Amino acid sequence: MRTIPDKWQARVAVASFFFLNGLCFASWASRIPAIQAKLQLNEAALGSLLLCIPIGALTSLPLSGWLITRIGSRPVLITAAILYPVCLVLVGTAATPWILGATLFCFGIIGNLGNISVNTQAVNVEMLFGRTIMSSFHAIWSLAGLTGAGIGTLMVNLQIPPEEHFLYVMMISYVIIFLSFRRTLRQEGVKSERQPFFVKPDKALISLGIIAFCCMICEGTMYDWSGVYFAKVVQAPAGQVTLGYTAFTLATTFGRLNGDWLTRRYGIRGMLAGSGVLAASGLLLAVLLPVASWAAAGFFLVGLGIATVIPLVYSEAGRSTTMSPGVALAAVSTVGFLGFLSGPPLIGFIAQASGLRVSFAIIAIMGLMITIMAKRKK
Numbered sequence: 001m002r003t004i005p006d007k008w009q010a011r012v013a014v015a016s017f018f019f020l021n022g023l024c025f026a027s028w029a030s031r032i033p034a035i036q037a038k039l040q041l042n043e044a045a046l047g048s049l050l051l052c053i054p055i056g057a058l059t060s061l062p063l064s065g066w067l068i069t070r071i072g073s074r075p076v077l078i079t080a081a082i083l084y085p086v087c088l089v090l091v092g093t094a095a096t097p098w099i100l101g102a103t104l105f106c107f108g109i110i111g112n113l114g115n116i117s118v119n120t121q122a123v124n125v126e127m128l129f130g131r132t133i134m135s136s137f138h139a140i141w142s143l144a145g146l147t148g149a150g151i152g153t154l155m156v157n158l159q160i161p162p163e164e165h166f167l168y169v170m171m172i173s174y175v176i177i178f179l180s181f182r183r184t185l186r187q188e189g190v191k192s193e194r195q196p197f198f199v200k201p202d203k204a205l206i207s208l209g210i211i212a213f214c215c216m217i218c219e220g221t222m223y224d225w226s227g228v229y230f231a232k233v234v235q236a237p238a239g240q241v242t243l244g245y246t247a248f249t250l251a252t253t254f255g256r257l258n259g260d261w262l263t264r265r266y267g268i269r270g271m272l273a274g275s276g277v278l279a280a281s282g283l284l285l286a287v288l289l290p291v292a293s294w295a296a297a298g299f300f301l302v303g304l305g306i307a308t309v310i311p312l313v314y315s316e317a318g319r320s321t322t323m324s325p326g327v328a329l330a331a332v333s334t335v336g337f338l339g340f341l342s343g344p345p346l347i348g349f350i351a352q353a354s355g356l357r358v359s360f361a362i363i364a365i366m367g368l369m370i371t372i373m374a375k376r377k378k
Contacts, residue, residue: 007128013183014121015140020081020176022144024088025223026249027169028107029145030152031092031162031240033227039164043228043356047348050224052101056108057115058337061304063117065330071328074118074184080114081177085170087111092163112337116329123318123325124185134315135259135308138229142256142307145249153242188295205320205328208313209335211272211373214366215309216339218279221363222248222302225347225356233290233356240292247296247305255307268312269374276370279305283364287357305367309338339366 036046067076087107094100122137148169155165173224212227226245236243263271282301285294320328343363350359 006195007125009183010121010185011125011127011133013180014118014125014185015137015316016176016180017114017118017121017184018137018140018188019144019147020173021084021111021118022141023148023169024084024173025111026148027086027152027166028091029223029245030149030227031165031266032224033231033241034156034162035092035094035100036228039094039100042352044348044352045097046228047345047351048096049101049104050348051345052104052147053108054220054337054343056105057112058108058334060109060112061116061330061334061337064113064333065324065327066145068117068120068326068330069324070129071333072186073117073124074186076113076278077117077121077184078181080110080117081181082172083110084114085166085173087194089166089170089310092166093160112333116326116333119314119318119329120326121185121228123315123329126315126318132260132263132315134318135263135311138307138311139253139256140257142249142253142303146246146253149242149246149249153239153246156242201322205317205323205331206335207373209319209332211334211370212313212336213339214276214373215279215306215313216336217343217363217366218283218302219306219310220339220343221283221347221360222299222306224343225360226299229286229356229360230292230295232293234292234295236292243292243296244286244299248299251300251303252307255304256311257315259308259311263308263312268316271308271312272374273371275305275307276311276367276372276374277305278302278367280364280367281305283360283367287361287364290357304368305370309370 032046041049064076087103087110090103091100091107094103122134126133151169152165190202222245226248227241230244231241234244266274279302282298282305285301286298286299288297289295313336317332318325323331325376347356347359347363350362
């Protein structure tokens with residue numbers, strides 16, 4: 001019987017953990033409208049609570065890079081994968097806004113530990129293959145998002161509460177861990193026994209971080225507010241509130257599946273410049289034509305636009321010559337996650353004052369910033 005090479009086993013295993021992370025996050029995103037209704041939250045209150053996830057993630061970023069460099073990405077990845085579904089279930093059972101905020105904070109911490117560690121694994125798998133394959137890993141994350149959105153739609157239509165829904169997701173996640181953890185990479189590409197807790201990124205990493213910042217605002221808007229936009233602006237029926245999110249995740253999956261060969265053809269600079277234009281155009285389309293079909297088409301364009309931005313940024317950062325992959329990824333993510341940090345309250349507060357359509361139009365500027373920064377990239 002033909003043996004599968006170790007590098008392919010590692011690639012499949014790492015992809016499985018990308019799927020787990022994406023499934024858990026998408027499951028949360030698909031039930032935001034239900035949780036908002038359950039706790040009777042207005043847009044400003046929801047925006048404030050959504051802020052807890054990026055605050056948790058940002059808080060854990062220095063720890064992520066330090067831990068991964070100190071003990072390796074594998075133990076951090078497995079630990080985070082075990083705890084992430086537990087946090088998801090706790091989010092679903094939150095009975096008050098304060099409890100929801102606390103659980104979302106923990107959800108952000110554990111999610112970020114999983115994010116940095118799995119991307120560090122992916123960078124090292126790229127080294128084994130000797131070519132760019134990061135976009136394909138993020139395609140698996142998007143495929144998980146599409147799967148999570150589909151499961152979420154099914155759960156909404158079956159009137160299954162979020163806490164029960166999230167228990168099912170936890171069981172699926174533990175099956176994935178059991179089947180995959182043994183084949184993850186044990187050795188890191190770069191490892192040091194002494195590593196400072198805080199590391200200042202160099203100029204190249206800061207530029208990558210700014211691009212990530214703009215992308216993450218657009219991406220976070222889709223994750224956190226697409227369901228609410230369809231429920232309150234598009235006024236879609238309850239069974240269709242996840243239509244925009246589904247269109248977005250379908251587009252990101254398609255874009256990332258094709259991202260590696262497109263990058264080889266058009267180059268990183270060309271890909272980033274086009275990505276910003278698509279993201280901005282999609283947001284404006286949803287603002288100008290807030291009906292289900294056109295808004296879904298707009299969200300699809302946003303998905304195509306942001307699909308390859310983060311994979312390209314992470315792949316570039318992981319090849320840094322001044323930092324280990326884990327620390328470089330954490331440094332770029334620190335800047336990028338400020339997008340997630342500022343996005344939720346910005347959307348919520350502007351929506352409370354002027355409406356969701358105005359806030360979405362403002363976020364479109366971030367898409368154009370990706371193009372501007374890409375044009376300046378050497």
